[in-house]
Amino acid sequence: MSASQTSPATPVPGDDEPTLLVKIFGKDRPGITAGLFDTLAAYAVDVVDIEQVVTRGRITLCALVTAPEGGGHAEGELRATVHSWAESVRMQAEIISGRGDNRPRGTGRSHVTVLGHPLTAESTAAIAARITGTGGNIDRIFRLAKYPVTAVEFAVSGTETEALRTALALEAHERGVDVAVVAAGLQRRAQRLVVMDVDSTLIQDEVIELFAAHAGCEAEVAEVTARAMRGELDFEESLHARVALLAGLDESVVDKVRAEVRLTPGARTLIRTLKRLGYQVGVVSGGFTQVTDDLQERLGLDFASANTLEVADGRLTGRVTGEIVDRAGKARLLRRFAAEAGVPLAQTVAIGDGANDLDMLNAAGLGVAFNAKPVVRQAAHTAVNVPFLDTVLYLLGVTREEVEVARTHE
Numbered sequence: 001m002s003a004s005q006t007s008p009a010t011p012v013p014g015d016d017e018p019t020l021l022v023k024i025f026g027k028d029r030p031g032i033t034a035g036l037f038d039t040l041a042a043y044a045v046d047v048v049d050i051e052q053v054v055t056r057g058r059i060t061l062c063a064l065v066t067a068p069e070g071g072g073h074a075e076g077e078l079r080a081t082v083h084s085w086a087e088s089v090r091m092q093a094e095i096i097s098g099r100g101d102n103r104p105r106g107t108g109r110s111h112v113t114v115l116g117h118p119l120t121a122e123s124t125a126a127i128a129a130r131i132t133g134t135g136g137n138i139d140r141i142f143r144l145a146k147y148p149v150t151a152v153e154f155a156v157s158g159t160e161t162e163a164l165r166t167a168l169a170l171e172a173h174e175r176g177v178d179v180a181v182v183a184a185g186l187q188r189r190a191q192r193l194v195v196m197d198v199d200s201t202l203i204q205d206e207v208i209e210l211f212a213a214h215a216g217c218e219a220e221v222a223e224v225t226a227r228a229m230r231g232e233l234d235f236e237e238s239l240h241a242r243v244a245l246l247a248g249l250d251e252s253v254v255d256k257v258r259a260e261v262r263l264t265p266g267a268r269t270l271i272r273t274l275k276r277l278g279y280q281v282g283v284v285s286g287g288f289t290q291v292t293d294d295l296q297e298r299l300g301l302d303f304a305s306a307n308t309l310e311v312a313d314g315r316l317t318g319r320v321t322g323e324i325v326d327r328a329g330k331a332r333l334l335r336r337f338a339a340e341a342g343v344p345l346a347q348t349v350a351i352g353d354g355a356n357d358l359d360m361l362n363a364a365g366l367g368v369a370f371n372a373k374p375v376v377r378q379a380a381h382t383a384v385n386v387p388f389l390d391t392v393l394y395l396l397g398v399t400r401e402e403v404e405v406a407r408t409h410e
Helices: 032-041 071-088 121-133 161-175 207-215 218-229 235-244 253-260 267-276 289-299 327-341 355-363 374-379 389-395 400-408
Strands: 018-027 047-055 058-066 092-099 110-116 137-145 150-157 178-183 193-196 280-288 303-312 315-321 348-352 366-370 382-384
Touching: 018 032, 018 071, 032 058, 032 071, 071 092, 110 121, 110 161, 110 389, 121 137, 121 150, 121 161, 137 389, 137 400, 150 389, 161 178, 161 382, 178 366, 178 389, 193 327, 207 218, 207 235, 207 253, 207 280, 218 235, 218 355, 235 315, 253 289, 267 280, 267 289, 267 389, 267 400, 280 289, 280 327, 289 303, 303 327, 327 348, 327 355, 348 355, 348 389, 355 366, 355 374, 366 374, 366 389, 382 389, 389 400
Parallel strands: 193 280, 193 348, 280 303, 348 366, 366 382
Antiparallel strands: 018 058, 018 092, 047 058, 110 150, 110 178, 137 150, 178 382, 303 315
């Protein structure tokens, strides 16, 4: 059972006061919870803690209550009555005597989200063992989603978040699952800012390669792009080299490229859900405003910044104008957006896939490497290696049921 927070007006049993843990389990049906507490009410006990879970139609209901007045005789009657009621509704009951409330949770509390496609028993065992190995205790586990991936969350106490994150990153890599570790606390549910890279993150494409296809130099541009994303080339240098190959293209190609852009699966769901939760959402891109401005309008984004292709006499000049959005620029823009949104940097989330996203990922409160290059996966706070962008919601503690509610209430 989880530790309860109790208001000052509610009496809390001392460590030496007798309490009873009442556990009911069996086939779920309406009225089980009410029936148990109606039964307990006859003995004037106080409720100290409750936890209930239903899995595939089977309910487990635990109630920690004060022992009834009257000593052993009254407790014996309570036990007999609860067992009799349980039999009458075809449930099983277990009652354990003890003293006081739940053992206090350890300091250092974290949420550990595990994504698997599928999530195997072997990988779950390995993650749980690694948590224990760091000195952590698993206080609660529950499922966030069953599709498009299986996502479960562990509430962990007793170990520091950073140490847990480091240990589980190694285990996740070995087991082929994605694991995110974030500190517990009110800020997890506070208003946040989410900032994404665009190429190969928000969208499936590399925008400059779409332009290059119309200029007949796609293969050449793609090779330079790949080297830049792996961190083998300076981004600004590679940007100028690639854009130079576009010189002479008619500006009408912009509309064609916009039409060719493909959103990443789950992108609309991610943004729609975040907006309904009150989050602000932005994009930063080493690509071009000719595309990001259109995405901002289509998706209702709060912020967008990118490089701008220069156009003269109706044709691309092969140059970019204004401040270059590169690796350092993305981190700078994250900070700027956070300041404008009134959101502390610790409550920002950054998502990206390439080496030029690393400064931004490390500056954010939570940096998510999305289907990223190895150098990025190793440096980010966490990695998602499934092709569904909306799985990032599970890292924020949002359940699939909440996603569906947001969808139906549009």
